Amino acid sequence: MIKVGIIGSTGYAGAELVRILTGHKEAEIVWYGSRSYVDKQYADVYRNMFQIVDAACMDDNMDELARQVDVIFTATPQGLCASLVNEDILSKTKIIDLSADFRIKDVSVYEKWYGIEHKSPEFINEAVYGLCEINRDKVKGARLVANPGCYTTCSILTAYPLAKEGIIDMSTLIVDAKSGTSGAGRGAKLPNLFCEVNENMKPYGVATHRHTPEIEEQLGYASGEKVVINFTPHLVPMNRGILATEYASLKKDVTYEDVKAIYDKYYADEKFVRVLKENELPETKWVEGSNYVDINFKIDPRTNRIIMMGAIDNLVKGAAGQAVQNMNLMFGMDEAEGLNLVPMFP
Ligand SMILES: NC(=O)C1=CN([C@@H]2O[C@H](COP(=O)(O)OP(=O)(O)OC[C@H]3O[C@@H](n4cnc5c(N)ncnc54)[C@H](OP(=O)(O)O)[C@@H]3O)[C@@H](O)[C@H]2O)C=CC1
Numbered sequence: 001m002i003k004v005g006i007i008g009s010t011g012y013a014g015a016e017l018v019r020i021l022t023g024h025k026e027a028e029i030v031w032y033g034s035r036s037y038v039d040k041q042y043a044d045v046y047r048n049m050f051q052i053v054d055a056a057c058m059d060d061n062m063d064e065l066a067r068q069v070d071v072i073f074t075a076t077p078q079g080l081c082a083s084l085v086n087e088d089i090l091s092k093t094k095i096i097d098l099s100a101d102f103r104i105k106d107v108s109v110y111e112k113w114y115g116i117e118h119k120s121p122e123f124i125n126e127a128v129y130g131l132c133e134i135n136r137d138k139v140k141g142a143r144l145v146a147n148p149g150c151y152t153t154c155s156i157l158t159a160y161p162l163a164k165e166g167i168i169d170m171s172t173l174i175v176d177a178k179s180g181t182s183g184a185g186r187g188a189k190l191p192n193l194f195c196e197v198n199e200n201m202k203p204y205g206v207a208t209h210r211h212t213p214e215i216e217e218q219l220g221y222a223s224g225e226k227v228v229i230n231f232t233p234h235l236v237p238m239n240r241g242i243l244a245t246e247y248a249s250l251k252k253d254v255t256y257e258d259v260k261a262i263y264d265k266y267y268a269d270e271k272f273v274r275v276l277k278e279n280e281l282p283e284t285k286w287v288e289g290s291n292y293v294d295i296n297f298k299i300d301p302r303t304n305r306i307i308m309m310g311a312i313d314n315l316v317k318g319a320a321g322q323a324v325q326n327m328n329l330m331f332g333m334d335e336a337e338g339l340n341l342v343p344m345f346p
């Protein structure tokens with residue numbers, strides 16, 4: 001049994017980790033980390049866990065945690081993991097960080113977009129960007145995994161095969177994405193109150209959202225060129241789900257069959273990526289509660305553009321599910337263990 005500690009177990013991403021790991025055959029949570037609920041029963045913080053989790057929340061003592069567990073998930077605000085990690089801790093345990101601290105290789109880019117000083121830049125190079133479908137082999141040997149962001153997971157996986165095969169003009173790429181409100185976490189924030197979100201749809205972070213450089217960096221590796229995109233996120237009145245719609249000009253004359261063959265080349269054997277049938281478009285409802293990414297595309301011959309679409313559950317493939325997928329790879333377990341979550345409907 002792998003012993004697991006979660007720092008930030010009381011946030012939305014942490015709670016999703018608890019839900020998924022509760023059903024994992026080879027992992028056991030021994031540390032429910034919290035800042036605000038120390039000594040309180042976890043099942044009193046999240047009552048869906050009544051009679052399922054019998055443990056109290058514990059202080060975020062990283063040194064003690066590193067001695068006790070095989071892997072630590074940090075599901076905490078930006079900057080926290082970077083302020084805790086050091087060589088001693090990494091020599092005792094592995095870390096999967098759900099925040100952005102180790103996702104961006106250029107520390108000055110991180111500091112500019114996040115507006116904070118990076119406290120342990122010496123570990124950035126070592127960290128593996130944990131997008132399993134793309135970096136599987138590197139994840140297997142990692143001590144420190146940077147779990148990708150929710151918008152980024154969806155946006156990158158949706159465009160990756162076409163960027164990699166060079167059939168789209170990367171300078172024309174536009175990513176328009178919508179997220180449910182759980183993406184913003186459990187902390188009370190005025191823009192996320194019921195009356196502000198319900199019956200409403202709003203863009204935010206336009207031209208400034210911190211996921212922009214993460215998408216640009218990863219699609220830059222795929223295409224082999226510097227990528228600069230427009231990324232526009234929107235908040236929509238749903239609990240969970242991300243839908244990314246991406247537009248790019250085609251560099252070649254291609255048919256539906258050509259593009260489908262490219263997606264199949266990369267994803268036909270991927271358990272968690274479902275390239276849909278022709279004319280069936282991704283919807284957040286069909287992936288809710290699961291680790292799937294649903295992807296499809298449409299060629300628009302009038303504009304010579306391709307429209308790529310992807311849907312995920314932000315808390316599962318966009319956070320906790322992907323983190324568990326990374327853990328499975330790091331410990332040589334079945335990559336899908338704990339993740340055989342059938343999407344819920346309605
Ligand atoms: N929500 C999502 O869909 C996604 C989130 N993420 C990332 O996951 C991380 C967690 O996000 P999310 O769960 O949404 O956020 P929440 O606000 O819901 O939870 C934050 C968690 O961090 C803990 N925490 C806050 N401040 C501190 C601190 N100074 N020291 C220790 N613990 C602290 C909180 O503890 P307590 O409540 O006990 O005070 C809580 O458990 C973030 O980095 C986020 O960007 C990534 C992908 C998707």
Ligand SMILES: CC(=O)N[C@@H](CCC(=O)OP(=O)(O)O)C(=O)O
Pocket residue numbers: 098099100148149150151179180181182183184185211233235
């Ligand atoms: C709806 C909403 O507010 N979503 C969050 C993204 C959550 C996420 O993936 O965040 P990290 O990259 O920090 O891990 C946001 O836009 O900031």
